[in-house]
Amino acid sequence: MSLRQSFTSGVVWMSVGIWVEQAFNFIVFAILARLLGVEAFGLLAMAAAFVLFSEFLVRESISDILLTHEELSPDRLNSVFWLLAVLGGVLTALLFLGAGPVAWFYGEALAGDLLVGLSPTVMMIALTAVPVAILRREMLFRVLALRAVVGAVIGGIVGITMALSGYGVWALVGQRLATTATNIVMAWGAVSWRPAFSISRDHIREVLKFGHRIIGLRAAELAAVQSPAVIIGALMGPTQAGFYAIAWRVVEITSFLLITPFRTVAQPAFGAMAREGGEASSLLIDLMRLTGFAAFPAFAGLAVLSEPILVLLFGQKWIPAAPVLSLMSIFGMYLCIEKVQQTFCLAAGQAGRLAALSWVEVLLATGAIAIASPYGLTVVTASFVAVFLIIWPLKFGNLASIAEQSTLTLVQLHFVPLILAVVMAVAVQGVVISLGGWPQVVVLLLGTITGVVIYVLLAFLFQRDRFHLLMLMIRPRAEPHEAGTTPNKIEG
Template identity: 65%
Template sequence: MSTRKKFASGVAWMSAGGWIEQAINFVIFAILARLLGVETFGFLAMAAAFVLISEFIVRESVSEILLTKDALSARRLNSVFWLLTVFSIALFGLLYAASGAIARFYGEARIARLIVALSVTVPMIALTAVPVALLRREMHFRVLALRAVAGVIAGGIVGIGMAVSGFGVWSLVGQRVIQVGVNIIMAWAAVSWRPGFDLSFRHIREVLYFGHRMIGLRAAELAAIQVPSVIIGAALGPTQAGLFSIAWRVVEIASFLVTTPLRMVAQPAFGTVTREGGHAAGLLMDIMRITGLIVFPAFAGLAVLAEPALIVLFGQKWAPAAPVLSIMTVFGMYLCIEKVQQTYCLAAGKVGVLALLAWCEVGLGAALIYAAVPYGLTAVSSAFLGAFLILWPLRFRNLGTIAALDAGTLARLHISPLLMASLMAGGVHLLTGQLDGQPNTMKLMLGTLTGLTIFTGLAVLGLRDRLGLLRSFTRSSAATPGGLP
């Protein structure tokens, strides 16, 4: 089976699994939002800001070396597994030791207990890193899709049950722990490899050399996302933190649906092409064209329909988050495009510049957010977005260097779909302005249909090459054995 067909089939499975997972997760999230309220989610966001950093750098750091162009060996697999195990236990201990100080920083004693309870997921996630990397490398995405769906269902059942029983914020903790536990069981059941103690200093050095750069990159990425929650929670309180949290959660889910299938499949596909002696830049350009075709209209539509969407999904009490959500949709566009581009750099083993740029975003973002605090939550959200947009040209330049492509050419790929999405958003805004006083459900449905109609018409006129490219990948997926029917 060709790499292109494997890529198309993998994207199909990950898309189907991701959409089903997030649809279920979104329903669960909406139920929990109605049961628990704004302040509860604010407390969770304040505690999870530190735990999520640890989870993320364990999940997608050292094990990424298994997805590069290099060949695998038992010693390399063992080295990755045991280094991650030791690292995750150390992170758990650090979180436990720091929980009291973090609670005092917030001025909320219960934060310490939440951090300790949530941090057990860090070593749990470390246990799945190697089997998941093996499944991705071999492009067995059907297993990964089913695993994700099973985890979110199990966690959702427990979370809702605990919320109804009056456990409050602890229902969100229970939901997360059960979800990760199910993921562990299904990942190990799908691979035949088991860890051993056959190690070598050479492989450990190689893994550490790559791994510490990946850890730096992942830590910076998640720190950049969590900086607003920390500053907002400390300076503006749990209610404002909750409003920002729900806006970010909507954007996170939307970006997950678009980015994760492409990102999860593209990285091993790039590595496979390189190992076979090919040049993956052509595949990179095709994936970028498809990404822009989907990302820009999706988030532009969400930006102008933010208020009715929040009210319909979560209730009237979440309406004040609408301005923040509209701003964060632009970050969603950036995030989807940048994550797909990043996979090319990682498949090539080029991590250093990515990590440096990510930490620059953290520093610049913290400074801009801190300066914007006196002006309120909307200003803080704008400052957060600005830090990423200011440094974005440097990311294009780095990608162009690695792929031997012109950075300007890469950037210009996104101009046409961005302009068309902006025109679409303008049309939807004019429509919703005529619907004042109408039910929010009507505004959301008519706005969505109008947006789809406008952008489809514009794409047929100006983006036929991308529509044809999307159809070709779709046909490859349907024709591939093991792909979706």
């Protein structure tokens, strides 16, 4: 199978797995939101911010070196595994020790207890990162897709059962632990490699040299999306943190569905193209075209229809989160494009400048949130989003330098889909205004239909190259490309 065909097959499997997983997760999420209420989600978001930060550092960090290096020797695998085991153990211990200070910081004793309850997932994920990297490198995405779906189902059953049994916010902890444990069993069951104590100092040094840059990037990436929950919880209380958490969760799921299949498959594909002497920038441009084509209209529609979506999914008590969701939808557009950019930089082994820019975003966003907190949650969210939009051009410049492309060329890829998405959103907003007083389900249904019809028509008129590219991704050419050649690039 050619690299292009392997890429397409991987995207298909990951798309199916992720969409099924997230569909089930979203149903569970909606049920738990109705059963548990705003404060429970706010408390969990406040505690989970620290756990998610630690999980991110061990999930796709040091193990990413296994996606780019030409040789997977036992010593290299062992070195990565034991470094992650040590890192996971240290982070888990820090979470246990930090439970008291976290409870004091928030003024909520339960936040510290939740931190302790969630902390084992860090070590669990650290011990599974190498098998997952092996599956990604070998492009065995069918296994990863099934793993995600089964984990979501088992975790959802546990969470709902605990919520109905009166466990309150601890149902969310049980859901997370059950999902992670299932993922561990399925990942290790799919690979034949097992760790040993044969490691190499040279490999350790090489992994550490690679790892400190990518850990810095991953830390900045997660700090960017988790620091708002921490600051809002500390300065504005768990209820406001709950409204922010629900809006962010909707944006996170939407972006996950749109971009994760491409991002997950793209990094090993970029690495494989580089090993074969191909030009990875051609695949980068194709992915950026598809990402903007899908992400801009999806989030533009989400921004306009935020209130009926929240009411229908979670109930009337979540209406105050609607303005936050509308603003966070703009961040969702940024997030999808940035994920593709990040994947290319990681595959090229050049994460240093991107990590520095990401930490600038975190520091500026933290300051903006703290300054804006007296003015309400909507102003806080607007300030947060504005910081990322200001720094975004610098990230395009960094990507252009690595991909040896013009910055303007990369930016222009998104002009047309953005304009068409804005036109679509204006039309949908007109429908929402004209239906004032109608049931929310009618507003959502007619608004969605209007948006889809208008965008498809506009895209057919002005973005036919994207349709052609999408068809090529779905139905790749049968002829395998010889090693050392570049897959055909779509012009236009």
